[in-house]
Amino acid sequence: MKTKNTAVVDEAPIESLPALNKRDPEWLRRFKDGKYLFILVLPSIICLALFYYLPMYGISIAFMDYKPFLGFIKSDWVWFENFERFFKYRFFWRTIKSTFLLSFWSLVWGFPAPIVFALLLNEVTNTKFKKFVQTVSYMPHFYSTVVVVGLFTLFLAPTGGLITRFLSTYFGVQNLNILVDAKYFRTIYILSEIWQGMGWGAIIYLAALTNIDPQLYEAAVVDGAGKMRCMWNITLPTIAPTIITMLLLRMGQLFNVGFERAFLLQTPSTYETSDIISTYVYRRGLQANDFSYGTAVDLFNSIICLILLVVSNTVSKRVSETSLW
Amino acid sequence: MVEKKFGFWWIVRCITLWFVVFIMVFPFLHMVSVSLSSNLMVMQNKIIFWPLIGKGQLGITLDTYKFILSKPLIYIAYKNTITYVVVGTVVALFVLTTGAYALSKKRCPGGKLFNILIMITMFFRGGMIPLFLAIKWLGMLDTIWAIVLPSAFSAWNVIIMRSFFSVFPAEIEESGRLDGLNDIGILWYLVLPTSTAILATIGLFVAVAQWNSFFAPLLYLSDEKKYPLQIILRQLVLQSVMEGMEGAASNTNFAEDSIKYSTILVSIIPIIAVYPFLQKYFVKGVMIGSIKG
Secondary structure (H helix, E strand, O other): OHHHHHHHHHHOOHHHOOOOOOOOOHHHHHHHHOHHHHHHHHHHHHHHHHHHHHHHHHHHHHHEEOOOOOHHHHOEEOOOHHHHHHHHOOOHHHHHHHHHHHHHHHHHHHOHHHHHHHHHHHOOOOHHHHHHHHHHHHHHHHOOHHHHHHHHHHHOOOOOOHHHHHHHHHOOOOOOOHHHOHHHHHHHHHHHHHHHHHHHHHHHHHHHHOOOOHHHHHHHHHOOOOHHHHHHHHHHHHHHHHHHHHHHHHHHOOOOOOHHHHHHHOOHHHHHHHOOHHHHHHHHHHHOOOHHHHHHHHHHHHHHHHHHHHHHHHHHHHHHOOOOO | OOOOOOOHHHHHHHHHHHHHHHHHHHHHHHHHHHHHOOHHHHHOOOOOOOOEEEOOEEOOOOHHHHHHHOOHHHHHHHHHHHHHHHHHHHHHHHHHHHHHHHHOOOOOOOHHHHHHHHHHHHHOOOOHHHHHHHHHHOOOOOOHHHHHOOOOOOHHHHHHHHHHHOOOOHHHHHHHHHOOOOHHHHHHHHHHHHOHHHHHHHHHHHHHHHHHOOHHHHHHOOOHHHOOHHHHHHHHHHOOOOOOOOOOOOOOOOOHHHHHHHHHHHHHHHHHHHHHHHHHHHHHHHHHHHHHO
């Protein structure tokens, strides 16, 4: 690359490159050569610094007793006191368990859903019908979380909710109020997630499926392979790398459950299962203005995420030679 | 693949796919029907598939829409959302295009370091509270900048655009250079006119995300006059706060459900209206992302 640039510089007329001076040191020459690129990259760098790296520096308040009126400099350092407070929190294990179970079950149900959907859709030969199903299934992806949670809430409302009415009319289910029942929080959360994301999530698998050579199937059928056999020996191996990459990405997010959905769907009566780390951080850290404590809890969560990502990536590298980096 | 029509698998597949279609479409259909029905029918829970204006009488009425759109609460929020979407998309596209173009060139001073710094943000972030404090410290709380700036830059979008720009033919750039253009000129006159597809794709993603954004306004805005639609929607639908909806519940002229469904619809109609035209861009965007990702 470097040689190519010098070639360009040599060919270019001198007038257009007045800033390049042969006596300048190497780094300055490179800077002058790319100064317009540097100007172009500045807005991004400013955003990166202000909204990503300044907050990262701000994590240090997790080790402080941050008081807004004292400010960042004058607040006292308390080191691990905030973390200890979290470990001693009455519902520490409940919060960890809820966070883990919510993501775990959302992975178990939510991850295969788009794959199965893509496999089904891939078999459809009628292109018009295929297109129609696709278009319809992408739609909910563009609704906001507020709208999706709102719809589920309205449909499941104890009085007048459409599903509630249906169940009471045809199945005799009385006094159904699953929105405030902690037992059903995960179910509703995961169902709403699948409803919203299944079609969209299938796009990537559908693309991977189009790469399969139809001749493979024909050959397999000649050899007497059935539908299941084809699926198992041809289709799945082809999309396996995609599945593993997507799974890896999900693993890293295992402790990073969708905050918005959980926050909007939860009510104090479902805290037993619905209060995950991020909603707890919001409630304690921002609503109760306990900034340092909230940051400490959040940091604890991020570190678990990072560990999970590294572990799952290492495992996958060993097992399948697929890696994120 | 050879397959018998009306065979066992064919039937299973058909039933499943039609079931999916029903589940995806029905809530929308029901919402539209409720919002267009007369309030008496809604209150009697008569509406399922189609709008009714009287007992067993098909028909539509726009009363609910007229009502909610006459409320300052709704139309101010609507105006705010549109402002945030327009400004947010323009700002984001500016930041992303300039940054991604510069970073796609190896000549960019500090480019290697910046790329690493961007990669890191994909795996580790400051988190909710430090970001809030940073925005507070910058004096952006309760301004439009708190909504549009922090979301403008995203590692994912920069990487997508960078990989797009990196395949731009070097010969064209060199010819531009020989004509006396600097890098900014090359980007503006040569690269951008041929990059409308990627600009449309990323712009649409950003615009939809901004339209649906709920958490940022919840955190950074406290002035009700600046609330976007999503915040109002949450108050109305999830918290059943009918403030600013005077004449709705009190007069029992309007069924609460009608108002809720109509407001939801009003908030998603713009997206649905542009969706069919833009679907190909959306899908393309996912594919560009997946090749690199």
